[in-house]
Amino acid sequence: MEARCPPGFFDLTSRRLIMEVGIIGLPFSGKTTLFSTLTRVEVQTSHVSGKMEVHRGVVRIPDSRLNNLTAILKPKKQVNATVEYIEIGGLDPKNTRQKGFDPQLLAVLKNTDALCVVIRAFEDELYPHPEGSIDIMRDINIVESEFLLTDLAIVESRLNRLESQIQKAKSESDIRERELMKKLLEALEREKPLRECTLSEEDKFKLRGFQFLSAKPLLIVVNYGEADISREEELLAPLVATYQNKANTAVTGLCARLEFEIVQLEEEERGIFLEEMNISQPALPKMIQQSYRLLGLISFFTFNEDECRAWTIPQGTNARKAAGTIHTDMERGFIRAEVVHYSDFIRLKSIAKCREQGILRLEGKDYIVKDGDMITVRFNV
Ligand SMILES: Nc1nc2c(ncn2[C@@H]2O[C@H](COP(=O)(O)OP(=O)(O)OP(=O)(O)O)[C@@H](O)[C@H]2O)c(=O)[nH]1
Ligand SMILES: [Mg+2]
Structure with a gap:
């Protein structure tokens, strides 16, 4: 079975690194502020807005399973x-409303695999x-309508063409594409993001080149003030109510x-600080994991004396x-994979024991890899 097309209509066979x-x-x-926190690269925050x-x-991607594997197997890294x-x-909707997105901005935006929209909930005079x-609901609607309008313009111009x-010249494929575009147009006119449309894998594949913004998986991050940490649930409630059952969307604060x-x-110092602030754990790792999952991604692990490593694959990828x-040699010359799931390994804490007890198994090329599989590839080129 081929891997299923992940949420944002993007191509998995392209093997983007x-x-x-x-x-x-x-x-x-x-x-x-969020970017600097994520990347630990300090970027000057703005004094002029909307640059x-x-x-x-x-x-x-933080992964406690990988930390545990390293602690047990003690690789060099x-x-x-x-x-x-x-x-x-x-x-800045004040500009985009008149002129649409800046072309440079749009090019970067279209090329992403998922979007993380920061919604402001903090006060700062x-x-x-x-x-x-x-007003978090107003703001998410503003941002989403920018996405919808951008996609609408693309669909309309494609339809005209x-x-x-x-x-x-009547061509079958053009007629089929026109049907598909009409379906998208109808959704967009009803202000329905394309990520919520039910489309066949084939149609998703056809559409991936358009890089529609409203088709991309969406993580909404509510950025609240220091005083509101204990009110997170209450602050997020309206967003959660609106978005919880929507496809490829998640909300966090x-x-x-x-x-x-x-x-x-x-x-x-971190432990002491969290205790003083009465916070059980930082919110950042959760946010990173949510964006990883939204991308339709899972991890499998490899291990040897040199390193324990997590690899990223789309859900549904075969061995x-x-x-x-x-x-690429491992794919070309693939013979079989030795597989044990992390949850089984962690009980026995030794590959030799997993082998003895028959938990370590051999899988062929069509085996669908699971999140948390520990894999050794046998190959021959
Ligand atoms: N009180 C408070 N202030 C914040 C918080 N997050 C950001 N700020 C402040 O808000 C101002 C703007 O933050 P930025 O991170 O520069 O916002 P931005 O979205 O990148 O702004 P532009 O790039 O201009 O669109 C800065 O002075 C930040 O320190 C927060 O959680 N609480
Ligand atoms: Mg900025």
């Missing part, structure tokens, strides 16, 4: 899975909210400024393709 998550939001919502700026950084976050500044007040092509302070601290993420 690293998935990209775009961080976007209204001016002064805390994008740069057209792009910052990129690779972020390690641990290599976590990674995702690239891109802060994309300059979404120094940096006033561009709409004049805090198809119409004129069909008038010149954090206080970006506080998370920024937490990541600056040394390990021991042979998964081997190809490690090395």
Whole structure:
């Protein structure tokens, strides 16, 4: 079985080396603060709002299973899975409403695999909210409608083009594509994001080149003030009610400024700080894991004396393709995979014991790799 097309209509066979998550939001919502926290690269936060700026950084996906494997197997190093976050500044509806997205901004945005929209819930008189007040539902609607309008323009222009092509020469494939575009048009006109449309795998495949914004998986991050940490549930309630049953969408909350302070601290200081602030754990790892899952991604592990490593694959990938993420030779010359799931390994804490007890199994090329599988590929080239 081939891997299923993941949520955002993007191509899995292209083997993009690293998935990209775009961080976007209204001016002064805390994008740069969140980006600096994620990447631990300090970027000057703004004094001028809505600057057209792009910052990129690779972020390690926290994974306690991998930490445990390293503790048991004691390799020389641990290599976590990674995702690239891109802060994309300059979404200012006051400008985009008249002219549409800046082409440069749009190009970066379209190329991402998922979007993380930062919604401001903190008060700060120094940096006033561009709409004049805090209203998370209004803000997410503003951002989403920017996505919908952008997609609508693409669909309309494609439809026009198809119409004129069909008038010149009736081609089956153009007629089918016109049907598909009409279906998208209808959804967009009803303000329904394309990620919520039911489409066949074949149609998703056809559409991936269009890189529709409203088709991308969406993580909504509510950035609340330091004083509101204990009110997270209440603050997020309206968003959760609206989005909880929607496809490829997730909602989370954090206080970006506080998370920024937490990541600056040394390990021991961190514990004391969290205790003082009465926080059980930082919100950042959860947010990173949520974006990873939204991308439709899972991890499998490899291990030897040198390293324990997490590899990223889309859900539904078979063993042979998964081997190809490690090395193309492993895919070409794939013979079989030795597999044990992390949850079985962790009970016995030794590969030799897993082998003795028959928990370590041999799987062929069509085996669908599970999140948390520990794999050794046998290959011959
Ligand atoms: N109180 C408080 N202030 C915050 C928080 N997050 C960000 N800020 C402040 O809000 C201001 C704007 O934050 P940025 O991170 O620069 O926001 P941005 O979305 O990148 O802004 P632009 O790039 O101009 O669109 C900065 O002064 C931040 O320190 C927060 O959680 N609490
Ligand atoms: Mg910024």
